[in-house]
Amino acid sequence: MGYSLPAENLLAYQFTFSKLLETIAEEVAHCLVREFYPNAEEHGEEFKEIEKSILTYLKQEKIAKLFKKELERKRTPIA
Numbered sequence: 001m002g003y004s005l006p007a008e009n010l011l012a013y014q015f016t017f018s019k020l021l022e023t024i025a026e027e028v029a030h031c032l033v034r035e036f037y038p039n040a041e042e043h044g045e046e047f048k049e050i051e052k053s054i055l056t057y058l059k060q061e062k063i064a065k066l067f068k069k070e071l072e073r074k075r076t077p078i079a
């Protein structure tokens with residue numbers, strides 16, 4: 001299972017690296033809430049707390065920091 005959009009779909013251009021991290025955090029949080037809090041609301045407090053925690057974890061990972069730095073470097077025009 002995966003997620004892809006055809007290049008002609010405008011959403012494909014809005015799917016950036018940071019959106020990918022947010023999507024991963026959201027989907028992992030949904031899975032964990034279903035496992036550990038089966039009666040909780042889909043986007044309730046448990047979900048929000050877990051999602052925030054996962055996103056914080058992903059952003060501080062060395063590889064995520066390297067990608068972010070590289071993307072920022074590519075966006076900065078050479079003076």
Ligand SMILES: [Zn+2]
Pocket residue numbers: 026030043
């Ligand atoms: Zn959701």
